[in-house]
Amino acid sequence: MIAETVCSAVSAAGLGIAAVTAYRKRFLSAARIAAYSLVPVGLVMTGVVGWLADTAFSPTAWAGFGVLGVAWLLFMTTRAVERRGGGTRKERKAAARAAQREAVAPAASAPSLSQASRPAARPATTPRATGSGDDFSDIEAILKKHGI
Numbered sequence: 001m002i003a004e005t006v007c008s009a010v011s012a013a014g015l016g017i018a019a020v021t022a023y024r025k026r027f028l029s030a031a032r033i034a035a036y037s038l039v040p041v042g043l044v045m046t047g048v049v050g051w052l053a054d055t056a057f058s059p060t061a062w063a064g065f066g067v068l069g070v071a072w073l074l075f076m077t078t079r080a081v082e083r084r085g086g087g088t089r090k091e092r093k094a095a096a097r098a099a100q101r102e103a104v105a106p107a108a109s110a111p112s113l114s115q116a117s118r119p120a121a122r123p124a125t126t127p128r129a130t131g132s133g134d135d136f137s138d139i140e141a142i143l144k145k146h147g148i
Contacts, residue, residue, distance in 0.1 A: 003044070003049045003050070003052075003053050004044045004049065007040035007041060007043065007044045007049060008040070008041060008044070010037070010040050011037050011038060011039075011040045011041040012037075013037070014033060014034070014036060014037020014038075015034060015037050015038075017033055017037070018030045018031075018033040018034035018037060021033055
């Protein structure tokens, strides 16, 4: 009985606020406030408020919510364990290593130019007699450093 009275008072207050908002020429906001304020009365008329009041004060209902919580917890725990897969930690590491070896070609990490296949070092060239040879000496030093 008290829940119905409170819901009716909340609806009446909301309709009053909607009327003031409409008076201020904000009709869209007034219509939205009126819609929200009619929801509590609609819930009372459909019997939802009575059902919620009976449920809120029922120990059987709270026990049911507890059982649902335990079921959800068990479901999520089993999903997490299933996703983890594998048995022991050693088995999971071995499977990860095997997958990593299969993902990379066996000789992919070896350098493409080994010492034997690298071209012989070129003899040092002397700068040209003209003055432009000094301009490229730095570049030549860098290229020699990288073996080009």
